[in-house]
Amino acid sequence: MNNLKQRIKEEALRLGFSFCGVARNDSLDELRPFYSGFIQRNGHAGLKYLETNFEKRLHPELIMEDAKSVIALLLNYFPPEIIPEEDNFIISKYAYGRDYHVIMRNRLNELIQFMKLSFGDHLAKGFADSGQVLEKAWAQKCGVGWQGKNTLIINPTAGSFYFIGIILTELELEPDLAETDHCGNCTNCVNACPTGALDTPYQLNIPLCISYLTIESRAEIPADLKGKLNDRIYGCDICQDVCPYNRFARPHQIPEFSPSEPLKNLRKKEWIDLTEPDFNRIFADSPVKRVGYRRFKRWIP
Numbered sequence: 001m002n003n004l005k006q007r008i009k010e011e012a013l014r015l016g017f018s019f020c021g022v023a024r025n026d027s028l029d030e031l032r033p034f035y036s037g038f039i040q041r042n043g044h045a046g047l048k049y050l051e052t053n054f055e056k057r058l059h060p061e062l063i064m065e066d067a068k069s070v071i072a073l074l075l076n077y078f079p080p081e082i083i084p085e086e087d088n089f090i091i092s093k094y095a096y097g098r099d100y101h102v103i104m105r106n107r108l109n110e111l112i113q114f115m116k117l118s119f120g121d122h123l124a125k126g127f128a129d130s131g132q133v134l135e136k137a138w139a140q141k142c143g144v145g146w147q148g149k150n151t152l153i154i155n156p157t158a159g160s161f162y163f164i165g166i167i168l169t170e171l172e173l174e175p176d177l178a179e180t181d182h183c184g185n186c187t188n189c190v191n192a193c194p195t196g197a198l199d200t201p202y203q204l205n206i207p208l209c210i211s212y213l214t215i216e217s218r219a220e221i222p223a224d225l226k227g228k229l230n231d232r233i234y235g236c237d238i239c240q241d242v243c244p245y246n247r248f249a250r251p252h253q254i255p256e257f258s259p260s261e262p263l264k265n266l267r268k269k270e271w272i273d274l275t276e277p278d279f280n281r282i283f284a285d286s287p288v289k290r291v292g293y294r295r296f297k298r299w300i301p
Helices: 002-014 029-040 054-058 100-119 135-141 188-192 210-216 244-248 261-265 268-272 276-282 287-291 293-297
Strands: 019-024 069-076 124-127 162-169 232-234
Touching: 002 019, 002 100, 019 135, 029 054, 069 100, 069 135, 100 124, 100 162, 135 162, 210 232, 261 276, 276 293, 287 293
Parallel strands: none
Antiparallel strands: 019 069, 069 162, 124 162
């Protein structure tokens, strides 16, 4: 089992993943009280995917009956170059380049193909922010990071600017040790969040989160929050930027995650004058495009 795991980890690194960990496919039913309470009080702010796959998220065997192991992978998106924030509107770093769902799925499929060619044909299924698996819970169980007070997965040696990929497999692999919490007494993220979305550490108040307000919400931003966005028009990295562990962040080496020249050159005037054809051209392969031009522009004065 150790040999299988080692070969999978080596191939994962070759494919560009930064971290790879393994856990046994056990039930996550210990999380049921928290998540059921979260949904009952509408903490998910109407994000239906969080409730429609509720049982599957706690019981991966409902997704793949004979899954024996879970593999968690982290893919770095910390940019080599930060788009200047002065005289600018700000989009989250994860949206600088191409849609990460496509990049992650392609690499997960490559790893699954390697596993099948190397260890025989078997069932394996990859997930990239699909809503069917609790990616962060499995990432911690697999030992690649812990879920911090900002609710994101933090790797102790490399920070939190990572996409999470999950593979369920019929292979029986030696599990890694789960990661433990290293946030300690630090409250940087809690203190820095301008809307108070992290006032209860480890629990995101979704309706107050700038990422939710600028990406998922279709309603007008409440008047008391409008002045707190700090020029953010798509997503937010504030709670990551202030995290001490992100001093260890290293630039990614994935060209598809790098911003285009037109995006890098935009400043407030260009954002204000942005036309729908220009929006569609600049964000053609970006996660930004899914919100559409009109929803995107509503946050730009």
